[in-house]
Amino acid sequence: MLTIKRVPTVVSNYQEEDNNEEKQETQLGCGRNCLGNCCLPVSNFPLYAFKKERKEACENGVVPTSAKTDVSHISFLSLLLGHWEDRINRGLFRYDVTTCETRIIPGQYGFIAQLNEGRHLKKRPTEFRIDQVLQPFDENKFNFRKIGQEEVLFRFEQSNDHSSHYCPSAPVYSGSSPPNVIAINVSPIEYGHVLLIPRLSDCLPQQIDNKSFLLALHMAKEAADPFFRLGYNSLGAFATINHLHFQAYYLGSLLPVEKVPTRRIITMERVHKRGVVVSELLKYPVQALVFQGGNTMQDLADVVAKSCITLQNSNTPYNILISDCGKKIFLFPQYYAKKQALGEVSQEFLDTRVNPAAWEISGHMVLKTRKDYDGATEEYALRFLAEASLSEDRFQEVKAYVLEAAGLQEVAMDNVNKEDERALCEAEPSTPTAPCFPKDFMFPQEEFQLLF
Numbered sequence: 001m002l003t004i005k006r007v008p009t010v011v012s013n014y015q016e017e018d019n020n021e022e023k024q025e026t027q028l029g030c031g032r033n034c035l036g037n038c039c040l041p042v043s044n045f046p047l048y049a050f051k052k053e054r055k056e057a058c059e060n061g062v063v064p065t066s067a068k069t070d071v072s073h074i075s076f077l078s079l080l081l082g083h084w085e086d087r088i089n090r091g092l093f094r095y096d097v098t099t100c101e102t103r104i105i106p107g108q109y110g111f112i113a114q115l116n117e118g119r120h121l122k123k124r125p126t127e128f129r130i131d132q133v134l135q136p137f138d139e140n141k142f143n144f145r146k147i148g149q150e151e152v153l154f155r156f157e158q159s160n161d162h163s164s165h166y167c168p169s170a171p172v173y174s175g176s177s178p179p180n181v182i183a184i185n186v187s188p189i190e191y192g193h194v195l196l197i198p199r200l201s202d203c204l205p206q207q208i209d210n211k212s213f214l215l216a217l218h219m220a221k222e223a224a225d226p227f228f229r230l231g232y233n234s235l236g237a238f239a240t241i242n243h244l245h246f247q248a249y250y251l252g253s254l255l256p257v258e259k260v261p262t263r264r265i266i267t268m269e270r271v272h273k274r275g276v277v278v279s280e281l282l283k284y285p286v287q288a289l290v291f292q293g294g295n296t297m298q299d300l301a302d303v304v305a306k307s308c309i310t311l312q313n314s315n316t317p318y319n320i321l322i323s324d325c326g327k328k329i330f331l332f333p334q335y336y337a338k339k340q341a342l343g344e345v346s347q348e349f350l351d352t353r354v355n356p357a358a359w360e361i362s363g364h365m366v367l368k369t370r371k372d373y374d375g376a377t378e379e380y381a382l383r384f385l386a387e388a389s390l391s392e393d394r395f396q397e398v399k400a401y402v403l404e405a406a407g408l409q410e411v412a413m414d415n416v417n418k419e420d421e422r423a424l425c426e427a428e429p430s431t432p433t434a435p436c437f438p439k440d441f442m443f444p445q446e447e448f449q450l451l452f
Helices: 077-088 208-222 297-313 336-341 370-375 378-386 390-407 418-424 443-451
Strands: 004-006 044-048 102-104 112-115 126-129 151-156 165-173 180-186 196-199 230-235 244-250 260-266 267-269 275-280 289-293 316-324 328-333 364-366 409-410
Touching: 004 378, 044 208, 077 151, 077 208, 077 364, 077 409, 112 370, 151 208, 196 208, 208 230, 208 244, 208 297, 208 316, 275 297, 297 328, 297 336, 297 390, 297 409, 390 409
Parallel strands: 044 151, 112 364
Antiparallel strands: 004 126, 044 165, 102 112, 151 180, 180 196, 196 244, 230 244, 230 316, 260 275, 267 409, 275 289, 289 328, 316 328
16 A cells, blocks of 8 residues: 655644544534534525526525525625635634735746745644545544534525525525535635535545536636636545545636647547537646536536546546636646655655645645745746656546546547648637736625625
């Protein structure tokens, strides 16, 4: 078994508490106001109900008609950032991420460097197994049922109609499904850094499935801002908690991976005509697949989820970036942790204590010392990320079985004429419109209070 000594990032204020494995919480209301069976069934949370797509069937009417409040006058992202700002004012974060220095590293790619010295100060050592992407949920280890309810911003559920709604307070078990929860990350990387925890009380391990990935796409779509992205790390690709979750934050700049050109992979759909386009990254240090399109959001979610499930079943670690309001998905298979355990990663990179998780692999380098921050160069970033990438031969193998799992078959380039081949290479993406929320944005508290 391959293991490396891990020092996981603290994502909850309850993560460092003494974890007595023999302690059993069986009574309602344990006194900690947590998300376990002791407290959750008798709790109320704010509820944001996102509109369902016209072609989706309603599985669960989660908002009582009498409790609905139409939120057409305020965006999901405004609501989320308002709640997040409220948690700043209540002192729930380990440090103030808004004071962290950030700069664009000079060069062609525009890698983003952040100095975040607070992120590694309060941690507890643990043995982290990195040779298994699929590992069972362990209730004795830290999980999100142990976080405090004050860290929860609101539930995120599907509406029972084609509109979005907000309810300031609703019973957690008002419907038949376990709650989807959005909570703060108390050790944030960027402004608005939150966690999306699907079906929290089901205690799902860190493994993507169709339903959870579709939920993440809905969150990106509801944000309706290209500068709000979601990320995902599998076990073996620097997920530190084996309880299903996505991360998300707001960064008012294009990530380097969003700016590089791609080449479309010509495919034939063997089963369903889903309309999903698959491409490869060009001129980037990490090999990756890019998924776009789809006749519906469900189609895109199904293709990407099947690809992830294939990687999980083949024990291939991976990271995901959900970009462009859920319309563009980057899938990065990687082996950095395995190489690290085998002693194949340069000491130069190990000394920085920076791991290529979803944000770093997308070009947002979160550096932990002043020396590394001031000395960061594009040449260093390129070499560091290249350590995480699969070899060309291995990537082609992974691409083949990912496409097969998604019901796609690649067409040989020999069958594509030169003119069509040139058309397959997409130009660099155009820059989105100016961000809705600048770097120094603070949500007006008087407007936020009107929501309650």
